[in-house]
Amino acid sequence: MCRNIxxxxxxxxxxxxxxxxDASLQFVRKLSGFTAPSKQNTEAFERAVERVAAAARELIDSLVTNAEPRYREVEAAKAKARSAARFGAR
Structure with missing residues (x-):
């Protein structure tokens, strides 16, 4: 599950x-072991996702770096190349 984070x-x-x-949802799914909570656990599950998302936003907004920003398209191309090298071109 966490490979999607x-x-x-x-x-x-x-x-x-x-x-x-979406990253927070994957994290809470991993911690709880549920991909979809029962009706009884839905409120706690959704509250956890909201709190993790708030903490993640605070963290991301607080971090600083001198590195150049990355671009999603470039990172996606790199990931695709790594996957092709690992699993072969399809």
Whole structure:
């Protein structure tokens, strides 16, 4: 599940709230072991996602770097090349 959590810091344009929410959702899924909580656990699950997303946004907004920002298209191309080298071109 956590393979879907991507680095969100130091991108141009910055990470969106949706990207942070999606990463937070994956994190809470991993911690809880649920891909979808039961009705009884839905409120706690959603509250956890909201809190993790808020903490992630605060972290990302607080970090500083002197490195040049990364670009999603370039990083996606690098990931595709790594995958092709690892698993072969398809």
């Amino acid at each position: 991507k680095t969100l810091f130091n991108f141009d344009p910055p990470a969106t709230d949706l990207e942070i929410h």
